[in-house]
Amino acid sequence: MIRFLLSTCVALLVGCSSTKKDSDTVLFAGEIVNPTSDQVILMKGGLKIDSAKLDDKNRFKFKLSAIENGLYHFNLAPEHQYVYLEKGDSLMVRLNTIYFDESLVFSGSNEETNNFLLELFLATEDEDSAMYSEYYELEPKDFLEKIESLKQDKISRLQELSTDNLISEEAIKLLNGSIDYTYNRYKEIYPFHHKRKTAEENFHDLPENFYSYRNQINYGDHTLTYLRPYYDFMKAHFGNLSYMNCLKDCDKSNKVESKQLHYKKHKLHLIDSLVIEKELRDNLFRNVAFDYLLKKKDAPENTEIFLKEFKNVSKNNIHIDEIENLYQGIANLQPQKVIPDLDVISFNSENKTLTEIAANKKVMFYFWSGTNKKQYQEIFKRVAVLKEKKPDLELIGINIKTDFDQWKIILKNLGVDESLQYHSNDFKELTEKLVLYPMNKAIITENAVIVDGFSNIYYN
Incomplete structure (x- = not known):
């Protein structure tokens, strides 16, 4: 039944048969439930091929000419997944971002290849x-x-x-x-x-x-x-x-x-x-x-x-x-250096820098993403332990790779102190400047000066 409905959606969205390949044009369309971004980006390797905005029904459509057959991936920030495309394809994808990979289903030409790859x-x-x-x-x-x-x-x-x-x-x-x-x-x-x-x-x-x-x-x-x-x-x-x-x-x-x-x-x-x-x-x-x-x-x-x-x-x-x-x-990030002066946003939408946040106190910055529920639940369990174990440290959470409104909903559901939580819109800059590998990383500062730039929230 699901496949039948998806095939119908393909016909409606792209207006051609899923079995015939009468031209070299590729039509790749889809519907996103609970979108985390307003656009889908199509990539081949490290190269951006095209982008498509979601419409008012959370649908997108790519019409591509002169592309080579092969493996691509589509990004719906912060997630991504493979799609295999060949000339003449008409392919539909439907997914729910809450269960991104598990909910994903392809329908149309090359559906067998894509569903088996998944x-x-x-x-x-x-x-x-x-x-x-x-x-x-x-x-x-x-x-x-x-x-x-x-x-x-x-x-x-x-x-x-x-x-x-x-x-x-x-x-x-x-x-x-x-x-x-x-x-x-x-x-x-x-x-x-x-x-x-x-x-x-x-x-x-x-x-x-x-x-x-x-x-x-x-x-x-x-x-x-x-x-x-x-x-x-x-x-x-x-x-x-x-x-x-x-x-x-x-x-x-x-x-x-x-x-x-x-x-x-x-x-x-x-x-x-x-x-x-x-x-x-x-x-x-x-x-x-x-x-x-x-x-x-x-x-x-x-x-x-x-x-x-x-x-x-x-x-x-x-x-x-x-x-x-x-x-x-x-x-x-070596000891005695001042923490990089990066911008983050408070729960009340105020812009602050890490230097301002860390001034005149001892702080442990930790990092989490709303895209991995298990990971952030474990992080916040650990934060609760550290709060008792290290009362001299102010524990500051920095969120990455999450939509701002979704981040606020997660914090409300967790019931944590929102005044100690900040959000970053610039994942690339934060990752490069703070060297966020792995995600369990923590940075300890005193009066905004680095004590340990490569700590781990689970090793403290």
């Missing part, structure tokens, strides 16, 4: 949890059998889907890639999690065929560059290769530089030697840089060496400004 995405979320709670403890042979069983379920489902429906070879390649790289990623990270879960002293011996898929890895597939399972696999793969190669070949007794710097340099050079596709290279180099700069604070001289090496192997990286801003942000 199905894989949701299945991976569930399986990730099971991997960490159960499967990584299994012995290698049992682990491989479990992985193969899960993978075959998806492959059988795809074969059934492609038999019953007309799905293009390009779409089948994308869906197969999503399946393959999801389960190959689990294999890449298995040795590390198995060792940790079992408390074994050394890495477990693996069967000879454990990494047999590595012979078929495509390091330059432009069509998969922005497919999350492909990118996540590449991150895990280069992490595994770098660590294992260094463990085997590097002289541990003669390291002048820090372990952190040594390992990250290995990773940079492996990516440089193997990855062909420009955007994938840039994204993987960015990941290494963020990982190095954020996870462990290295000596300033080592950080300078890393950045020099990064620029040497990753020339004209599209993310270089972001990385340099991150580096500067970290420098500006």
Whole structure:
């Protein structure tokens, strides 16, 4: 019934059949229940293709000509999701932002591809949890059998889907890639999690065929560059290769530089030697840089060496400004520095700066988003504990990635002190200047001077 109604909506919204592809024009339309933004933005990789305003019935419509077949994603701030489009498509999406991914349904041409891609995405979320709670403890042979069983379920489902429906070879390649790289990623990270879960002293011996898929890895597939399972696999793969190669070949007794710097340099050079596709290279180099700069604070001289090496192997990286801003942000959050003078908005719509808020007292700033209910509920439980545990600290919440009116509703429902809550409209600036990675981050100041710029709300 839902599919029938959606198909009817497609006809009404885009005025053409969902099965015929008589032109190259792509019509992508939809209806948003409980919208969190007044516009939908269509992206391909990091490039904005178009934007569409919601009408008075919360519907949007894109009419696109001369676009290439492939994977796109649509943003309804602060959420986003994949959409696969081919020339001649007429595709409808309907979703409720309160249950964004779970409520999302596609109808029209290429509905099978898009709904199956979403199905894989949701299945991976569930399986990730099971991997960490159960499967990584299994012995290698049992682990491989479990992985193969899960993978075959998806492959059988795809074969059934492609038999019953007309799905293009390009779409089948994308869906197969999503399946393959999801389960190959689990294999890449298995040795590390198995060792940790079992408390074994050394890495477990693996069967000879454990990494047999590595012979078929495509390091330059432009069509998969922005497919999350492909990118996540590449991150895990280069992490595994770098660590294992260094463990085997590097002289541990003669390291002048820090372990952190040594390992990250290995990773940079492996990516440089193997990855062909420009955007994938840039994204993987960015990941290494963020990982190095954020996870462990290295000596300033080592950080300078890393950045020099990064620029040497990753020339004209599209993310270089972001990385340099991150580096500067970290420098500006060191002890004895004044907290960056960023603007936020109070519950009563008054503009204030962080410097003003932090003046003449000891403050812990913490951060939360209304898009993740579980996360912010846990944050506020922790705040209640800290209020009793650290009465000398004023606990100030800064909200990001949430509509202003929705933020006020959440605060009312939570029953928290609204005078200690502020909202930021500029997520990008706040993230760069305050280095908001991870979201559990906290910043402690005294008289607006930083005491700890990289605290964690759960470690206090």
